[in-house]
Amino acid sequence: MGTLRFIIAGGGTGGHIYPALAIARGLKQAFPGCEVLYVGTARGLEADIVPKAGFPFRTITAAGLKRRLTLRNLWSLALALKGAGEAVRLVRDVRPAVVVGTGGYVSGPVLLAAYLCRVPFLIHEQNAFPGLTNRLFARVAACVALTFPEAGRFLPRGVRTKVTGLPVREEIRNADREGARARLNVGEETVLLSFGGSRGAERLNRAIAELIPAFGGRPGVRLFHATGTAGYDKFREWLRIKGIDLSSWGNITVVPYFYQIADYLAAADLVICRAGAATIAELTCLGRPAILVPYPYATANHQEFNARALAAQGAAVVIRDAVLTPERLVEEVERLLAAPAALREMAARSASLGKPDALEQIIACIKEIGRL
Numbered sequence: 125m126g127t128l129r130f131i132i133a134g135g136g137t138g139g140h141i142y143p144a145l146a147i148a149r150g151l152k153q154a155f156p157g158c159e160v161l162y163v164g165t166a167r168g169l170e171a172d173i174v175p176k177a178g179f180p181f182r183t184i185t186a187a188g189l190k191r192r193l194t195l196r197n198l199w200s201l202a203l204a205l206k207g208a209g210e211a212v213r214l215v216r217d218v219r220p221a222v223v224v225g226t227g228g229y230v231s232g233p234v235l236l237a238a239y240l241c242r243v244p245f246l247i248h249e250q251n252a253f254p255g256l257t258n259r260l261f262a263r264v265a266a267c268v269a270l271t272f273p274e275a276g277r278f279l280p281r282g283v284r285t286k287v288t289g290l291p292v293r294e295e296i297r298n299a300d301r302e303g304a305r306a307r308l309n310v311g312e313e314t315v316l317l318s319f320g321g322s323r324g325a326e327r328l329n330r331a332i333a334e335l336i337p338a339f340g341g342r343p344g345v346r347l348f349h350a351t352g353t354a355g356y357d358k359f360r361e362w363l364r365i366k367g368i369d370l371s372s373w374g375n376i377t378v379v380p381y382f383y384q385i386a387d388y389l390a391a392a393d394l395v396i397c398r399a400g401a402a403t404i405a406e407l408t409c410l411g412r413p414a415i416l417v418p419y420p421y422a423t424a425n426h427q428e429f430n431a432r433a434l435a436a437q438g439a440a441v442v443i444r445d446a447v448l449t450p451e452r453l454v455e456e457v458e459r460l461l462a463a464p465a466a467l468r469e470m471a472a473r474s475a476s477l478g479k480p481d482a483l484e485q486i487i488a489c490i491k492e493i494g495r496l
C-alpha cells in the first residue's frame with residue numbers, strides 16, 4: 125500500500141474554500157501521514173488562501189458556465205474541457221482514494237475527472253439552495269453532504285445525501301459565554317450583536333446607524349456592531365452628521381471587523397446579520413437567536429433559502445433586504461427584547477439545528493465511500 129492521498133477542489137470565494145480547508149485538516153488528523161492536494165484556479169481566492177494554510181496547491185483551467193448559449197459561453201465550454209483534461213491527468217497521477225468537491229466552478233472538472241477515473245467522490249453543499257456544479261454532479265456522487273436538509277429537495281431523486289452540517293471553527297465550537305462576557309466587559313446586560321458577512325453590508329450599516337439613537341444610553345442593553353472594513357469610515361461619517369457621539373453613551377461599540385467573533389457570538393443574546401452559510405452554522409452551533417437579513421444578490425438568492433430554513437424552525441426572524449427599514453428593525457428588536465421567554469425558545473430552537481460535529485460526520489462519510 126502506498127501513501128493515502130486525497131484531492132479537494134472548491135473555490136472562487138471564501139464560502140467554498142473555508143469548508144474545503146476544514147475538511148483537508150480533518151483528513152490530516154483522521155489519517156496521519158496522508159497527502160491532501162488542493163486543486164483550484166490561479167485566479168480564485170484559493171490561490172492566495174490555500175498555500176498560506178500550508179496545503180499543496182495545483183491549478184487547472186476552469187471557467188464559469190452560463191445557462192445561455194453565447195459565443196463567450198462556447199469559449200467557457202472550451203476552457204472547461206481543457207480543465208477536465210488537466211484534471212483527468214492529475215487524478216491519474218495522484219490516484220486519490222477519495223475526491224472531495226465543495227462547489228464553485230473549479231470543482232466541476234475535478235469531479236468529472238473523478239467520475240471518469242472511477243474514484244468515489246463526496247460533494248459538500250453549504251447552502252439551502254445547492255449551487256450549479258453540485259446539482260450537476262450530485263447524481264454520480266458517492267455521497268452528498270448537506271448543511272441544510274432543505275437542499276435535498278433541489279437535488280435529483282435517488283441522490284445519496286447526508287445532513288452533516290458545515291464545519292465551524294474550533295474557537296467558535298469551544299466558545300464559553302461567561303468568559304466571553306467577562307472579556308467584553310459585559311455584566312447582566314442584554315447583548316445585541318450585528319454584522320454583515322465577511323465584507324460588511326451597507327444596507328445593514330445604514331439601518332444600524334439609524335437604530336443607534338433608539339438604544340444609545342439605554343440601561344441594560346449593549347450593542348456591538350461591525351461595519352465591514354470598507355464601510356467603517358462612511359459609518360463614522362453618518363454618525364458625525366447625525367451629531368452622535370458614541371463615547372457619550374458607552375453602551376454601543378462600533379468596529380470595522382470582529383477578529384475574535386467567537387467571543388461576540390458567545391456573549392450575544394440576539395444577533396442581527398446576513399444569512400451566509402458559515403454565519404448560520406455558527407449561530408446554530410452556539411444556539412443564538414437571530415434577525416436575518418438575507419443578501420439578495422447572492423447566487424440564485426441562496427441566502428434567502430438559508431434564512432427561511434431557520435425561520436421555518438422558529439430559530440430566526442427574517443426581514444427581507446428590500447423591506448429593511450430602521451423602523452422595522454427597531455420594532456423587531458424591541459418585540460424580541462420585550463419577550464424574553466420567546467427569545468429563549470428561539471435560542472433553544474437554534475441550538476437544536478446546530479451541528480457541532482459536522483467535520484467528524486463528513487470525515488465518516490469519506491471513510492465510508494473510500495472504504496478506509
Ligand SMILES: CC(=O)N[C@H]1[C@@H](OP(=O)(O)OP(=O)(O)OC[C@H]2O[C@@H](n3ccc(=O)[nH]c3=O)[C@H](O)[C@@H]2O)O[C@H](CO)[C@@H](O)[C@@H]1O
Nearest residue numbers: 138139250319321322350381382385400401402403422427
Ligand atoms: C455574499 C455571498 O454570496 N456570500 C456567500 C459566501 O459567504 P460569506 O463568506 O460572504 O459569508 P458567510 O456567512 O458564509 O461567512 C462570513 C464569515 O465571516 C465571519 N465574520 C464576519 C464578520 C466579522 O466582523 N467577523 C467575522 O469573523 C463570520 O463569523 C463567518 O465565519 O459563501 C457562503 C457559502 O457558500 C454563502 O452562504 C454566502 O451567501
